[in-house]
Amino acid sequence: MNNKPFHGTFSSLALRLDGDVNARAWAVHERALAMRRRGDNVVLLSIGDPDFRTPDPIIDNAVSHMRVGRTHYSPALGELNLRRAVADYETRVSPYSCSAENVAIFPGVTNAIYSVLACLLNAGDGIVIVEPQYVGYPPITKALQLKVQLACAHSNNAFTPGYDDIIAAINDDTRLVFLNTPANPTGAIIDKSTLAALADYCLQRNIWLVCDEVYSMFTYEKKHVSLRSAAACLDNIVVIDGLSKSHAMSGWRMGWAVAPESVIHHLGNFSTMSMFGCPQFIQDAAAFALNNDEYYVNEMRDRYAKRRDAVCRRLDDVPGLSYLRPEAGMFVMVDVRAHCADDTEFASRLLDAQGVSVLPGSAFGQATEGHVRLSLVQTMDVLMDGCSRLQRFCSDPT
Ligand SMILES: Cc1ncc(COP(=O)(O)O)c(C=O)c1O
Structure with a gap:
């Protein structure tokens, strides 16, 4: 029996994928999740996963098809x-x-x-x-x-x-x-x-x-x-x-x-x-x-539009922030350069000071450096809480 330890090698594809190309950008989000697990009150505006439940009729349909053997x-x-x-x-x-x-x-x-x-x-x-x-x-x-x-x-x-x-x-x-x-x-x-x-x-x-x-x-x-x-x-x-x-x-x-x-x-x-x-x-x-x-897509779209409008109204009140009112989707890009040239540093300090997690714009490329991405996939109350905390941070960033 040969006791030599096994040294498997990996494909160049596996190695190319090793390590997240955007690790620095996700660091704030990962830290926010860890803070939450510790019990901290964190407002998570860094994700893009819809907060809505899949509509019940779709769930019922899947379950009934499983029951009749569509497996x-x-x-x-x-x-x-x-x-x-x-x-x-x-x-x-x-x-x-x-x-x-x-x-x-x-x-x-x-x-x-x-x-x-x-x-x-x-x-x-x-x-x-x-x-x-x-x-x-x-x-x-x-x-x-x-x-x-x-x-x-x-x-x-x-x-x-x-x-x-x-x-x-x-x-x-x-x-x-x-x-x-x-x-x-x-x-x-x-x-x-x-x-x-x-x-x-x-x-x-x-x-x-x-x-x-x-x-x-x-x-x-x-x-x-x-x-x-x-x-x-x-x-x-x-x-x-x-x-x-x-x-x-x-x-x-x-x-x-x-x-x-x-x-x-x-x-x-x-x-x-x-x-x-x-x-x-x-x-x-x-x-x-x-x-x-027709029904549920329209309803979700209306609710995202209301959230977008409410968030944009609140951002209007924060000195030094400008933003792009999105024509579509579930995110608002906020220009934070008047407060901090480095978007990752801004996001990190915002998390430490106010417990709000946002994604640094540099994760998406050079064009959005100096911006942060706020996602709209939270309830209106959570979004408003996040905006208030952001406002407090911009008035007193310590
Ligand atoms: C532009 C874009 N394409 C693709 C995806 C991924 O879609 P899926 O979850 O269906 O793989 C996302 C998810 O955020 C996205 O924003």
Whole structure:
């Protein structure tokens, strides 16, 4: 018997993913959670998980499907019933009809993005991503060894990326442009003419155009414009969406990609290899949710809008803070530079002094440095308490 200790090695993929690229940004949030566990009264405004319960009819639907035995393997691309429900939704919100053959189901938007990029790109390929960007994107581009070309959206344009900013980031290596509208963290919406012009440009240059639209159902004054509804031709277009935010179903893991059939074909192979299908009863409940969503999506949207308005009113009273009133989504970006140039330091001191946890804007890229992100996924009382504490901190930061 050989007593030599085992020294297993790890793949370069595993090592690339080791250590959170945003560890500094999440440090405040982690500390806030630890303080809470200790019993401290902490207001947590650093998360993006809806505080609403998944509506009861959706839960009942899942339970009843479990009871009748919908607990077996499911096709890799998803249950036809759900693929049809997604296609019907897409047909309702865009001028093009969409069929189930254009839809692939995934366990959440994150997995859909990873699968789509893995099927469309090789290591070393260029991908244009708009900054500020959602913190979930860098680990995916890192895993796939993509060459990231950043296009900056600026605060003087409400963080909305312009056509010229995105085109300027494209070069000969670019194989794919990745958009997020409405955006996390800023709530910025890319308008229809910009989407249409980008779709046309990318088509001419043989470049894929992929859009994460997970906040599509949470726009306030303006209606959401999907990339699919703006593009004149859908051959190079992939739209990704899901139920995590819109239906308060983050823990159910339910997302999808809508794409040309050739893309769906490869996504099917990829899903067979990596997941072998999503749970049947969750897909059944997701189809039910999409087919019956008018009431509860509207109600949640109204409540987020009221929270946004109340938080913005309170921020108006805090000297030295300015903010971007979001057009969509569940976050408010607050410019804290008049108080502290370093957003992470501001967030850390705010937590120590007043027990409020916010996410430093630098987690999303250079464009949002000097800002902090306040999330609206708390009750009105908690949000108002958080605003009062923030006000006290800004009046007396010690
Ligand atoms: C822009 C964006 N895309 C994707 C996700 C992840 O979605 P899911 O939970 O469905 O994986 C989030 C979650 O916060 C997000 O903000």
